[in-house]
Amino acid sequence: MTLAIEARQLTLHIPDGRWSVARRYALGPIDLQIPEGAVVGLVGRNGAGKSTLMRCLLGLATPDEGEARLLGEPSLALTDAVRERLGYAAQTPDLFPRLNGREHLDEMAAVYANVDLPSAVTLAARLDLPLGKRADALSLGDQQKLAVVMALAHDPDLLLLDEPVASLDPISRRDFMRALFALRRKAAPRTVLVSSHLLSDLERVVSHVLFLRDGKVQLFIEWDEAMEYLRCVPARLPDPLSLHWSAAQGGRALVDSRHCPEAAGEPGLSMEDLLEVLNT
Amino acid sequence: MSSPQAFFDIQPQLATPIYRQVVEQVQRLVAGGQLGPGDELPSVRAVAERHAINPMTVSKAYSLLEAEGLLERRRGVGMVVAARAQPAAAGSDLLALLEPAIQALARQTRQLGIPPDQAVEALARALQSDEQDRP
Numbered sequence: 304m305t306l307a308i309e310a311r312q313l314t315l316h317i318p319d320g321r322w323s324v325a326r327r328y329a330l331g332p333i334d335l336q337i338p339e340g341a342v343v344g345l346v347g348r349n350g351a352g353k354s355t356l357m358r359c360l361l362g363l364a365t366p367d368e369g370e371a372r373l374l375g376e377p378s379l380a381l382t383d384a385v386r387e388r389l390g391y392a393a394q395t396p397d398l399f400p401r402l403n404g405r406e407h408l409d410e411m412a413a414v415y416a417n418v419d420l421p422s423a424v425t426l427a428a429r430l431d432l433p434l435g436k437r438a439d440a441l442s443l444g445d446q447q448k449l450a451v452v453m454a455l456a457h458d459p460d461l462l463l464l465d466e467p468v469a470s471l472d473p474i475s476r477r478d479f480m481r482a483l484f485a486l487r488r489k490a491a492p493r494t495v496l497v498s499s500h501l502l503s504d505l506e507r508v509v510s511h512v513l514f515l516r517d518g519k520v521q522l523f524i525e526w527d528e529a530m531e532y533l534r535c536v537p538a539r540l541p542d543p544l545s546l547h548w549s550a551a552q553g554g555r556a557l558v559d560s561r562h563c564p565e566a567a568g569e570p571g572l573s574m575e576d577l578l579e580v581l582n583t
Numbered sequence: 584m585s586s587p588q589a590f591f592d593i594q595p596q597l598a599t600p601i602y603r604q605v606v607e608q609v610q611r612l613v614a615g616g617q618l619g620p621g622d623e624l625p626s627v628r629a630v631a632e633r634h635a636i637n638p639m640t641v642s643k644a645y646s647l648l649e650a651e652g653l654l655e656r657r658r659g660v661g662m663v664v665a666a667r668a669q670p671a672a673a674g675s676d677l678l679a680l681l682e683p684a685i686q687a688l689a690r691q692t693r694q695l696g697i698p699p700d701q702a703v704e705a706l707a708r709a710l711q712s713d714e715q716d717r718p
Contacts, residue, residue, distance in 0.1 A: 531603075
């Protein structure tokens with residue numbers, strides 16, 4: 304199996320004097336293997352390290368220990384050939400204030416070989432994004448849309464999106480989720496890592512979900528598998544065999560019903576239920 | 584299928600994985616005889632686009648149904664109902680497909696403390712009004 308994203312012992316220290324017993328590292332140590340074609344929802348509370356993880360994976364932040372690789376190359380030494388295959392939209396879009404949307408796309412087309420301008424313009428129209436407006440006159444939602452259209456314009460094989468839909472209305476969010484799979488001209492499916500607090504949106508599109516807490520991976524699992532097999536059972540004390548123990552609601556253990564027959568009758572968990580259990 | 588748009592009823596908020604919702608709906612439509620051998624299914628792309636879901640999820644469902652022998656891949660057309668796919672012969676097979684929903688209904692009826700005869704009446708009413716809604 305080819306990996307689109309790989310991390311080995313990826314660690315970012317917290318600056319001296321600011322670390323605590325509860326949290327020694329801003330990130331990690333993280334080991335992660337994301338197969339090609341996976342659509343991964345990156346989920347965690349504010350401050351869990353979602354943006355930091357994305358920046359480390361992209362080589363925009365330099366880890367203190369360990370290594371990340373994208374499409375087989377070290378993140379800190381990506382060749383232009385791999386850069387051409389990456390798309391990224393930061394949480395706060397990096398736009399040129401004086402340029403309008405169309406000019407942004409023209410700039411991209413000048414740098415990236417694969418930009419298909421007509422398709423990008425069509426996508427912008429579907430997202431209801433005015434391309435003639437200067438970036439500094441766009442609402443935050445429209446700035447996010449422009450960042451997403453730009454991240455997709457060159458048909459990337461690997462797409463990283465940091466909170467791309469936070470300011471979008473529900474209709475635009477639905478169109479955004481369709482866009483994750485749009486503008487695809489190659490046969491191989493695109494790999495996507497997308498962080499969001501809008502978990503019901505993620506439930507529609509993800510193949511995997513990655514729960515992050517205090518800079519560490521708590522759980523990385525196929526979403527269908529999580530829905531079919533992960534269950535909560537009452538447990539007053541932590542059980543070393545459970546995936547996680549939550550002290551809330553009198554104590555609950557998160558278990559895999561394949562190894563825990565008494566959990567078979569328990570109801571399935573939504574992504575929000577899982578997030579709550581994993582963070583209490 | 585004349586209207587692929589209305590073909591599947593997909594509800595991502597349910598505790599049932601989306602691929603399983605698709606699998607079960609196709610099983611029911613074939614068992615009930617509403618889909619017969621040779622009938623075309625909407626393309627993976629059309630279903631994914633319509634419901635804003637991952638195309639891989641739809642193709643996972645179709646592949647499982649193909650492995651089950653219910654669907655077959657036909658060149659240039661896409662997925663069609665397999666020639667040997669038969670509607671369930673006896674009513675009991677059909678009822679088996681309804682069993683999980685019946686169990687859920689029974690559980691909720693007990694939880695709410697509704698007398699059985701009232702629940703049965705309500706179900707009969709729902710079935711009748713559904714009949715009238717049909718064109």
